[in-house]
Amino acid sequence: MKEPFYNFIRTLQDTITKKLEQVDGKALFKEDEWTREEGGGGFSRVLENGNVFEKGGVSISAVHGALPPAMQTYFKVGDLDFYATGLSLVIHPLNPMVPTVHANFRYFEMYDKEGTVMDSWFGGGLDLTPYYLFDEDATHFHTVCKSVCDRHKVANYADFKQKCDTYFHNTHREEGRGIGGLFYDYCKATPEFTMEDWLAFQMDMASHFLDAYVPIVEKRKDLPFTNAQRDWQEIRRGRYVEFNLVHDKGTLFGLKTNGRIESILMSLPPRVQWRYDHQPAADSEEARLLEVLKNPVDWI
Amino acid sequence: MKEPFYNFIRTLQDTITKKLEQVDGKALFKEDEWTREEGGGGFSRVLENGNVFEKGGVSISAVHGALPPAMQTYFKVGDLDFYATGLSLVIHPLNPMVPTVHANFRYFEMYDKEGTVMDSWFGGGLDLTPYYLFDEDATHFHTVCKSVCDRHKVANYADFKQKCDTYFHNTHREEGRGIGGLFYDYCKATPEFTMEDWLAFQMDMASHFLDAYVPIVEKRKDLPFTNAQRDWQEIRRGRYVEFNLVHDKGTLFGLKTNGRIESILMSLPPRVQWRYDHQPAADSEEARLLEVLKNPVDWI
Numbered sequence: 001m002k003e004p005f006y007n008f009i010r011t012l013q014d015t016i017t018k019k020l021e022q023v024d025g026k027a028l029f030k031e032d033e034w035t036r037e038e039g040g041g042g043f044s045r046v047l048e049n050g051n052v053f054e055k056g057g058v059s060i061s062a063v064h065g066a067l068p069p070a071m072q073t074y075f076k077v078g079d080l081d082f083y084a085t086g087l088s089l090v091i092h093p094l095n096p097m098v099p100t101v102h103a104n105f106r107y108f109e110m111y112d113k114e115g116t117v118m119d120s121w122f123g124g125g126l127d128l129t130p131y132y133l134f135d136e137d138a139t140h141f142h143t144v145c146k147s148v149c150d151r152h153k154v155a156n157y158a159d160f161k162q163k164c165d166t167y168f169h170n171t172h173r174e175e176g177r178g179i180g181g182l183f184y185d186y187c188k189a190t191p192e193f194t195m196e197d198w199l200a201f202q203m204d205m206a207s208h209f210l211d212a213y214v215p216i217v218e219k220r221k222d223l224p225f226t227n228a229q230r231d232w233q234e235i236r237r238g239r240y241v242e243f244n245l246v247h248d249k250g251t252l253f254g255l256k257t258n259g260r261i262e263s264i265l266m267s268l269p270p271r272v273q274w275r276y277d278h279q280p281a282a283d284s285e286e287a288r289l290l291e292v293l294k295n296p297v298d299w300i
Numbered sequence: 301m302k303e304p305f306y307n308f309i310r311t312l313q314d315t316i317t318k319k320l321e322q323v324d325g326k327a328l329f330k331e332d333e334w335t336r337e338e339g340g341g342g343f344s345r346v347l348e349n350g351n352v353f354e355k356g357g358v359s360i361s362a363v364h365g366a367l368p369p370a371m372q373t374y375f376k377v378g379d380l381d382f383y384a385t386g387l388s389l390v391i392h393p394l395n396p397m398v399p400t401v402h403a404n405f406r407y408f409e410m411y412d413k414e415g416t417v418m419d420s421w422f423g424g425g426l427d428l429t430p431y432y433l434f435d436e437d438a439t440h441f442h443t444v445c446k447s448v449c450d451r452h453k454v455a456n457y458a459d460f461k462q463k464c465d466t467y468f469h470n471t472h473r474e475e476g477r478g479i480g481g482l483f484y485d486y487c488k489a490t491p492e493f494t495m496e497d498w499l500a501f502q503m504d505m506a507s508h509f510l511d512a513y514v515p516i517v518e519k520r521k522d523l524p525f526t527n528a529q530r531d532w533q534e535i536r537r538g539r540y541v542e543f544n545l546v547h548d549k550g551t552l553f554g555l556k557t558n559g560r561i562e563s564i565l566m567s568l569p570p571r572v573q574w575r576y577d578h579q580p581a582a583d584s585e586e587a588r589l590l591e592v593l594k595n596p597v598d599w600i
Contacts, residue, residue, distance in 0.1 A: 032577070046576040057576070172555040238568070245545035246555060255472040255546060262577045268538070270575065274568035276346040276357070277332070 001120065001195050002062075002083060005107045008203050009060045009087040012105075016089065017045050017058050019210050023217055024050040029058065034260050039065035040083075044263045048270065052098070052221045056091040057266035067110065070256050080118060081111040087206065088250075090267040091213075096233035097223040099130035099137065099178070100240065101213045102267070104250070105206040122198045123185035125160065126209055127168050128216075129178030129240060131233040133289045135299075137216045138179045142299040144212035145182045145205070152201040154193045160184045165296040170243050175293040177243045181212075232286050235278055237269035244268065301420065301495050302362075302383060305407045308503055309360045309387040312405075316389065317345050317358050319510050323517055324350035329358065334560050339365035340383075344563045348570065352398070352521045356391040357566035367410065370556050380418060381411040387506065388550075390567040391513075396533035397523040399430035399437065399478070400540065401513045402567070404550070405506040422498045423485035425460065426509055427468050428516075429478030429540060431533040433589045435599075437516045438479045442599035444512035445482045445505075452501040454493045460484045465596040470543050475593040477543045481512075532586050535578055537569035544568065 017029045027050030035041035042061025047053055062085035072078060086106030093100065103126035110119045128141045142161065149157035164183035169176055182205070187198045244251045244267055254264035280286030317329045327350030335341035342361025347353055362385035372378065386406030393400065403426035410419045428441045442461070449457035464483035469476055482505070487498045544551045544567055554564035580586030 048576060055574075055576070172561055234571075241541060241572075242545060242565075245542060246552070252546070261472055265542075265574065266576050268574035270573060271534075272541075272572045272574070274355075274565065274570060274572070276348060276355070276566050277562045 001199060002085060002107060002109060005199060005202070006060075006062050006085050009085065009105065009206070012087060012206055013043065013045065013058055013060050016210060017047075019214065020047065020053065020056060020058070020091065023214060023221075024052045026051040027053065029056075032262075034263065036063050036065075036260070039063060042260070042263065044260070044266060046266055050094070052093055052095070052217065054092050054094040055266075055270040056089070057263075058087070058089040059263055059266070060087045061085065061263070068258075070253070074253075075110070077110065077118075079113070081113065081115070083109040083111075086124070088267075089209075092237070092269045093217065093221070095221055095223065096131040096225050096229045097134075097220040098217050099128045099220075100237075100269070101128055102126065103206075103209050105202055107202075120188070120195065121185070122187040122195075122202045124202060124205070125164055125181060125183035126205070126212060127164050127178055127181035127183070128213075129236075130289065131236050132229065132285055133179070133292060134216075134220070137219070138297070139299045140216060141179075141181060141212050144208055146300055148201070148205045148208050149182070151204060152197065154187070154197045155184075155201045155205075157182070161298075168243065170239055170247065172246065173239060173242070175239070175290065176296060177240060177293075179292065179299070180296060231273065232280070234269075234271055234273040235275060236289075237272045238274045240269055241272055301499060302385060302407060302409060305499060305502070306360075306362055306385050309385065309405065309506070312387055312506055313343065313345065313358055313360050316510060317347075319514065320347065320353065320356060320358070320391065323514060323521075324352045326351040327353065329356075332562075334563065336363050336365075336560070339363060342560070342563065344560070344566060346566055350394070352393055352395070352517065354392050354394040355566075355570040356389070357563075358387070358389040359563055359566065360387045361385065361563070368558075370553070374553075375410070377410065377418075379413070381413065381415070383409040383411075386424070388567075389509075392537070392569045393517065393521070395521055395523065396431040396525050396529045397434075397520040398517050399428045399520075400537075400569070401428055402426065403506070403509050405502055407502075420488065420495065421485070422487040422495075422502045424502060424505070425464055425481060425483035426505070426512060427464055427478055427481035427483070428513075429536075430589065431536050432529070432585055433479070433592060434516075434520070437519070438597070439599045440516060441479075441481060441512050444508055446600055448501070448505045448508050449482070451504060452497065454487070454497045455484075455501045455505075457482070468543065470539055470547065472546065473539060473542070475539070475590065476596060477540060477593075479592060479599070480596060531573065532580070534569075534571055534573040535575060536589075537572045538574045540569055541572055 027047045029045040029047045040063035044059040046057045064083040067082045088104045105124040146157040149155035160182040164180040327347045329345040329347045340363035344359040364383040367382045388404045405424040446457040449455035460482040464480040
């Protein structure tokens with residue numbers, strides 16, 4: 001399972017970065033290859049200061065070795081070995097009319113000291129964080145997610161959509177990070193489904209990331225915007241930082257298990273503002289966004 | 301103990317905010333009074349977009365009630381009541397030649413359900429975060445800290461300085477948040493010292509915060525700076541955010557125990573940048589700062 005999936009994400013990284021470069025028309029991804037002392041490594045690709053994308057990272061990694069103590073505690077297991085691979089991306093556009101997007105597609109295996117696989121699962125998802133809300137964009141994004149789910153018996157759009165709203169939630173602000181998408185984890189073989197079924201869904205969903213996101217970028221990237229709208233984007237990006245540094249399990253895990261810091265934190269937005277007690281004007285577009293973030297919507 | 305200390309910090313808040321307004325010459329602090337549902341409340345004062353200070357918060361609070369479950373776990377105690385009061389401040393200047401400063405002076409009591417005091421202690425400190433390092437400023441700041449400590453048998457400058465370097469450390473970056481100052485906590489009565497001794501030190505140190513910081517501001521606030529230096533300041537402010545959201549116990553505690561979010565997060569800088577894998581040029585002033593942050597210096 002791990003070989004076909006890793007080969008798939010290597011190719012997918014090329015496909016995604018090439019397409020985003022083409023949409024941007026100016027900036028190119030810069031690749032850093034890194035190795036992990038305890039085993040494995042990855043390829044981080046980052047683009048900055050483009051025409052369309054202010055900052056974006058599309059990375060793959062495959063790491064293995066002894067399960068770090070923090071992960072033993074987290075998974076409530078003993079001294080096992082592990083293998084983890086995945087593709088992870090976050091794209092922060094320049095224009096506040098274009099939403100930020102995040103996606104992650106991962107596979108995990110755990111072994112006993114004889115090398116026997118004790119457990120394995122897929123996880124991942126994709127979610128959209130608009131600064132100005134175009135309902136049709138949210139519907140488009142969710143429609144692509146649902147179409148893929150509907151093709152696979154293992155996948156349940158309603159369940160994964162709900163999990164996404166629950167996970168990407170800034171509890172301390174009582175609001176969602178964005179308008180959601182899909183989130184799934186611990187996707188394992190069952191009497192009904194095989195790991196091959198999950199692999200097929202995972203690859204299908206990852207292959208349609210560009211279909212979910214790029215049409216929205218194309219539609220909004222040349223819209224005019226004001227300085228005040230840009231300020232709002234930078235203030236909302238602050239909430240993105242708060243989620244990633246306070247709540248996101250992957251980020252905290254990486255920071256506490258000696259991961260490659262620059263690859264973990266490449267998700268942070270390029271320019272951010274924090275203003276004291278900022279509140280949008282009543283009945284504004286900004287206030288409408290907050291209303292939706294506080295009360296998740298069924299977009300389809 | 302709690303009444304004299306609370307009265308002291310109420311007056312100190314006035315003294316500090318008045319002096320900072322005078323130094324700024326333009327912006328005024330705006331006060332928000334807030335109450336905590338479970339008991340107590342506070343006065344948050346925030347200044348934004350000044351001549352000298354881009355954002356600053358100077359707040360006091362006094363909260364009480366049943367010890368929240370998260371705090372019971374943290375302190376390893378049962379179902380007790382508590383009282384906590386303190387003054388907290390973070391000042392983010394506009395000019396990258398002027399350092400950011402943080403200070404906190406607090407007092408804590410725990411009671412059994414009959415109202416008997418089970419435990420009580422002082423805690424606090426102050427620390428400086430420069431973007432460009434003027435050695436004489438660091439020495440000045442530490443000299444004021446040491447002078448106060450030297451006047452009080454309870455206080456040990458070397459110990460509190462070391463604790464500050466240890467606490468304000470971004471472990472994931474392997475660097476200090478700034479050039480330190482003092483940090484002390486769980487300062488309790490012992491056979492040798494009384495709580496009155498600690499109160500006297502706490503009030504003396506808090507009363508000299510302005511002496512530690514304002515002369516540095518006066519000296520640097522009109523220095524010229526370039527856009528590149530301003531960028532460096534905003535990038536370094538990103539590390540400040542990382543510390544406060546990932547490591548700072550007070551912040552995480554507040555976020556997880558239903559504190560007033562805007563008062564907790566008023567410490568976050570107004571404008572921040574994250575660039576991928578940013579490294580200062582060799583032998584630059586920026587590189588020299590990093591060297592010092594990685595290897596704390598004895599400033600006196």
